[in-house]
Amino acid sequence: MSQIKRVRGFQDIYGENSKKYRYVVDTARDIFQRYNFEEIILPVVEDVSLFLRSVGEDTDIVQKEMYTFEDRGGRQVALRPEGTAPTVRAFIEEKMFAQGGYKKLFYEGAMFRYERPQAGRYRQFHQIGAEILGTGSVLADVEMIKMVNDLLDTLGIETTLEINTLGSFEDRKEYIKQLKDYLKGVKDKLCKDCQVRMDRNPLRVLDCKNESCREATAEAPTLLQFLSPERKERFEKLKEYLSQLGIKYKVNPRLVRGLDYYTDTVFEFTTDKIGAQGTVAAGGRYDTLVKQLGGSDTPALGFAAGVERLMLLVDQLPSEKPTVVVIPISQQYEGKGLQTADILRKRGIKTELMLKEGSLKSKMKTAGKLGAKAVVFVSDRYEIKDMETGSQQEATSPEDMLGILGKVIT
Ligand code: HAM
Numbered sequence: 001m002s003q004i005k006r007v008r009g010f011q012d013i014y015g016e017n018s019k020k021y022r023y024v025v026d027t028a029r030d031i032f033q034r035y036n037f038e039e040i041i042l043p044v045v046e047d048v049s050l051f052l053r054s055v056g057e058d059t060d061i062v063q064k065e066m067y068t069f070e071d072r073g074g075r076q077v078a079l080r081p082e083g084t085a086p087t088v089r090a091f092i093e094e095k096m097f098a099q100g101g102y103k104k105l106f107y108e109g110a111m112f113r114y115e116r117p118q119a120g121r122y123r124q125f126h127q128i129g130a131e132i133l134g135t136g137s138v139l140a141d142v143e144m145i146k147m148v149n150d151l152l153d154t155l156g157i158e159t160t161l162e163i164n165t166l167g168s169f170e171d172r173k174e175y176i177k178q179l180k181d182y183l184k185g186v187k188d189k190l191c192k193d194c195q196v197r198m199d200r201n202p203l204r205v206l207d208c209k210n211e212s213c214r215e216a217t218a219e220a221p222t223l224l225q226f227l228s229p230e231r232k233e234r235f236e237k238l239k240e241y242l243s244q245l246g247i248k249y250k251v252n253p254r255l256v257r258g259l260d261y262y263t264d265t266v267f268e269f270t271t272d273k274i275g276a277q278g279t280v281a282a283g284g285r286y287d288t289l290v291k292q293l294g295g296s297d298t299p300a301l302g303f304a305a306g307v308e309r310l311m312l313l314v315d316q317l318p319s320e321k322p323t324v325v326v327i328p329i330s331q332q333y334e335g336k337g338l339q340t341a342d343i344l345r346k347r348g349i350k351t352e353l354m355l356k357e358g359s360l361k362s363k364m365k366t367a368g369k370l371g372a373k374a375v376v377f378v379s380d381r382y383e384i385k386d387m388e389t390g391s392q393q394e395a396t397s398p399e400d401m402l403g404i405l406g407k408v409i410t
Contacts (some may be wrong), residue, residue: 009115009123013345020311021126023318024155025108028128028305031151032106035143037130037197040105042086048076054085054289058200058258065113067123067208079112083129084261084286084302091133092295104133108307120277120309129304130282136287136299138234139267142241148269148281148303149247157278157313159269161248164255164260165235166203166228169288175226176202189216197342222253231264238265261286265301274312281305321371322352323409327363328378335380343398344376349409373409376401384408 006012013021029039048068055061080086089242090096096103117122124408130147132140138401145161152159166172183198183205185191190198191210198205206217227235242249249267257266266284274280283303290298323345328337343352356366365377368387377383382401385392386408395401 007123009117011122011124016317017311019317020292020314021307024127024307024310024314025128027154028108031147031154031402032128032130033047034090034098035104035130035147037104037106039092040087040107041108042080042083042090042107044080044084044110045071045077046080048078048087050085050089050293051078053293054088054261055082056261058153058197059204059260061113061258062273065115067112067114081111081113082108082259082303083109083111083127084131084259084289087129087131087302088133088290088293088300091298092290092293097134097290097296097298102132102140103347104132106130107121118276120306120312121272122308125306128307129302131300131302133290134298138237138241140301141238141285142245144283144301144303145267146245147246148305150309152269152281155310156316157271157280157310157315159266159271160250161269162252162255163238163242163249163265163267165224165227165238165264166230166254166256166266166284166314167223168233168263171227171231172203172223175221175223178221178226179203181343183217186216189213195266202260203258207255207256207258209235213293217254224253227387233262257284261289261292261301263359267303269305271313274309276337277309279306280309280313321350323350323373324405325352325354325367325370325372325375326378327360327361327367327375330379333380340376340382340398340401342376343395344405347402374405376405 051062051066061081063238066081069077071077087107091103106129108136110124111127112124115124117123132144147344179202180198183202187195187198188206188215191208194205194208194213196369205213208222255268262284264285264287268279268282270278271280281303283301285301287299290296326341328334337353340349344351352370352372354363354367354369356363373387375385375387377385383392383397384395384401384404391403395404
């Protein structure tokens with residue numbers, strides 16, 4: 001019988017990789033919650049028109065990459081290619097705006113794009129993302145970028161942050177006219193894709209990776225010159241606050257992003273360590289999208305990161321070994337052993353209570369194999385053994401035991 005294989009562009013994530021997956025997602029959740037974001041669990045399938053009206057009809061995602069099909073009820077649906085449009089749809093549909101103020105949401109899950117698979121690019125991939133809906137404050141832009149920066153730092157991933165501002169759709173009108181004129185003059189030097197893009201989506205020509213397109217557009221007018229003074233001022237504030245937080249960035253006037261909904265701030269965190277697919281996290285503001293999808297006038301912004309790309313960049317998983325092993329030296333001290341383990345766990349210390357039966361010697365041998373930093377022997381007192389140096393110290397009260405242990409395990 002012939003073997004059935006997984007579908008091209010789809011992956012099994014198992015073994016070391018599933019541990020990395022969990023580590024990346026759990027770390028992100030921790031950080032999102034620290035910034036007071038609330039989780040939203042979104043459907044995988046949405047009405048096709050949601051993405052046509054948000055991501056944009058002339059984008060690669062909608063033109064070439066969406067998994068669309070007709071369901072048994074004759075509805076045109078799509079497997080979600082991204083999470084922003086579904087979040088906005090839910091925000092409007094569930095009347096989250098009625099709760100007043102602004103809303104901070106995060107999500108994680110599978111996204112689907114029919115792209116050419118390669119390292120770091122899959123047809124089913126996973127994103128972690130966050131959105132703030134209902135505030136136009138530049139502080140929200142700074143917080144969003146800072147949060148992504150914190151996440152990458154915590155995962156030990158080095159990246160370059162590129163930022164740009166796309167202004168309002170109004171600012172862009174005059175610019176796009178001039179850009180189109182410029183592009184007409186260099187049309188012959190543009191790649192085939194860009195020759196089509198230049199009429200329908202001229203901004204995208206600016207971030208084409210093709211060398212001849214880059215050369216042809218080197219002298220193209222930049223959007224920055226067309227921004228209104230308020231938008232320019234906003235961008236200056238953003239840069240100032242990022243600098244105050246010690247976040248390094250580069251302004252890249254060609255950064256336009258591949259989705260149509262962006263206004264003002266856009267950003268990408270990139271790396272050159274994983275080949276061509278170097279954007280690990282990206283996002284920006286989309287102040288008109290909520291209204292465009294039928295909601296009220298609601299400024300918003302967000303970001304998403306590719307979990308698989310982050311996994312490629314995570315070198316080391318946190319240790320799976322316990323930090324401390326607690327061994328009651330005889331049956332008489334088992335109750336105290338349970339209490340000791342409880343004290344340590346309540347302080348967030350990863351603790352193994354020795355469950356092996358038999359002689360103290362065999363318990364010590366097992367403890368050695370677990371690879372803990374310290375062993376606490378429990379009797380009418382505590383003996384704290386540093387497993388690295390072999391040295392042993394004594395304590396009589398739990399407080400003293402914690403004090404000594406604190407020094408041994410850090
Ligand atoms: P995006 O740039 O299309 O933005 O995707 C965000 C991230 O998802 C990328 O930087 C990359 O890490 C990952 N990614 C995208 N496509 C693939 C793929 N085929 N395979 C593996 N990873 C991939 C968005 O999706 C926007 N919704 C971000 C956003 C949120 N903007 C505002 N709010």
